[in-house]
Amino acid sequence: MAPEATEAFNGTIELDIRDSEPDWGPYAAPVAPEHSPNILYLVWDDVGIATWDCFGGLVEMPAMTRVAERGVRLSQFHTTALCSPTRASLLTGRNATTVGMATIEEFTDGFPNCNGRIPADTALLPEVLAEHGYNTYCVGKWHLTPLE
Template identity: 90%
Template structure:
């Protein structure tokens, strides 16, 4: 791999008074080439999906595409997570703790202090920047959420947009969430209208898969031997939970046992899969009920989970349907990921 041209790069050609006696040096300007047999990289980042959700981790949501990856690869069961969008993405793309790159919280809650300014420093390389310099095509498709709010409009600088951080192409949404039927889309550096409506069968998860496949195919037509890095981030399973009715209906009645029993079933599945130790016990569903505030005030009731048996029939019906919609949302998106695979 040849390094990028800089002002200090030594000129190795020859300059004479007569052009016929001179020799150019195009080497420093040549595009970088990837190492031989460099692999293609598909980097998937799902949103707001817990370890107790997918079937390959003991959950009850059918995810055949993700299960295929798990069966052919490695399932990690001991890892650190911030449980927040922007910090997680900053860590995954830089390989560093989010607090060391200005991303201690999500972009909407930054406070201007060094570890929480919402701006990954220019001297902190993203995976996309490193791979681009190593001869890869680099694509970002889906959720970004690494740009300050005040820099996410067309009148602002684009220095923290994907195309300024090593990605050659971008198609997705800039913020933390968007409507899955009528998303706020950006194509490279400009906003675009979704190519369809839900009445036409449009859904953002399918659109993201379509664009990922399109980017890869376009590059392969021109440079079939060049490897690619595709950073694909569906809106699923972040709110809003939108999916076609038939996908939610696939789970009709699947969660009528209630969320307390669901936890027990998943824990047993995870023990059988070796994901957690055999003696693992469930944490209390409301671990902070006995915690009081500085003036003795009780823990807020709105921050507690009601026992399933305390819900009336209509409440149970509502919560079951919410779970069915969420599960259908994940399974539908998994099917779109399967198209990429």
């Protein structure tokens, strides 16, 4: 089903279609504004922030330090030592317990903070970026699918 146009029609409609001009503008996919920054969003779970040299640690990671120096370092993002909650937080930007992912999928218990299902009405970062014209790509082990 085609999306409904919400903008005024800017084409022309004549008796003969050969004389008409379509207006595809309202249906065009969004495009990120010119000079929008590239976003590389990396999350490692079960890693102490004070380990890497770019955060003041002793482990030298020159490539990651170069990436960090050119971008934004989020030092207050909380992850757990469990993959499912960390990935839920990565996708939603929210605490995992607020999106039903308090533990890994295999241990969910059916209570609201631990049902193993991110609510359908929860905004996901890749979807929000796509709405603003970004192309997104996610790679890695997700571990977010309920067992049944």
